[in-house]
Amino acid sequence: MMVRISEIEINPQRLEEYKAILKREAEASVRLEPGVIAIFPMFQRDNPAQVRILEIYSDQQAYQSHLKTEHFLKYKTATLHMVKSLKLVDMDALDMEAATRIFVKLKSHPF
Amino acid sequence: MMVRISEIEINPQRLEEYKAILKREAEASVRLEPGVIAIFPMFQRDNPAQVRILEIYSDQQAYQSHLKTEHFLKYKTATLHMVKSLKLVDMDALDMEAATRIFVKLKSHPF
Numbered sequence: 001m002m003v004r005i006s007e008i009e010i011n012p013q014r015l016e017e018y019k020a021i022l023k024r025e026a027e028a029s030v031r032l033e034p035g036v037i038a039i040f041p042m043f044q045r046d047n048p049a050q051v052r053i054l055e056i057y058s059d060q061q062a063y064q065s066h067l068k069t070e071h072f073l074k075y076k077t078a079t080l081h082m083v084k085s086l087k088l089v090d091m092d093a094l095d096m097e098a099a100t101r102i103f104v105k106l107k108s109h110p111f
Numbered sequence: 112m113m114v115r116i117s118e119i120e121i122n123p124q125r126l127e128e129y130k131a132i133l134k135r136e137a138e139a140s141v142r143l144e145p146g147v148i149a150i151f152p153m154f155q156r157d158n159p160a161q162v163r164i165l166e167i168y169s170d171q172q173a174y175q176s177h178l179k180t181e182h183f184l185k186y187k188t189a190t191l192h193m194v195k196s197l198k199l200v201d202m203d204a205l206d207m208e209a210a211t212r213i214f215v216k217l218k219s220h221p222f
Contacts, residue, residue: 026206027206045201094152
């Protein structure tokens with residue numbers, strides 16, 4: 001299992017455009033790639049240009065394969081000039097089983 | 112729905128002790144509190160004293176109620192002197208439905 005938080009700063013004038021592209025990319029990745037467990041994008045409420053993405057891959061190979069997909073390359077190319085900074089921070093989960101409990105509870109909450 | 116990333120720096124000498132206490136608190140919160148959807152702790156691989164916790168509450172009321180629970184107050188008291196800094200960063204999720212898709216995929220991955 002590979003867990004990461006990507007810390008991304010977006011040009012505020014391009015934020016809405018960026019969000020639309022990221023939403024499509026995240027959805028396609030989780031739907032089409034068995035090894036992409038989660039791509040869960042968030043925005044700081046006080047500074048929405050500060051994006052954080054929780055990413056979970058089944059292993060390093062799944063991540064390497066993700067980087068070569070058409071939907072990722074399309075996202076990367078389309079957003080390159082909107083991104084002011086990008087930091088990929090590899091994480092260790094304290095308790096991976098906790099993640100499964102999270103999503104049991106999410107299922108019972110309508111959005 | 113209330114989404115937050117807590118950014119916490121721990122005294123490195125107390126890290127293992129902190130992890131054990133946090134693990135118990137996170138587990139109890141998700142098990143005992145219907146409004147605590149997720150408390151998912153992570154540690155920066157290159158600097159494990161830098162903790163990030165993804166927290167999802169069903170609403171503000173669930174969060175306020177969480178702060179008064181015995182397990183939270185026990186955690187807070189026990190870890191107070193281990194915490195060097197604490198920043199609570201409120202987030203907006205790009206796509207809350209994405210979180211439910213994560214769950215489906217996590218279920219098929221054994222840990």
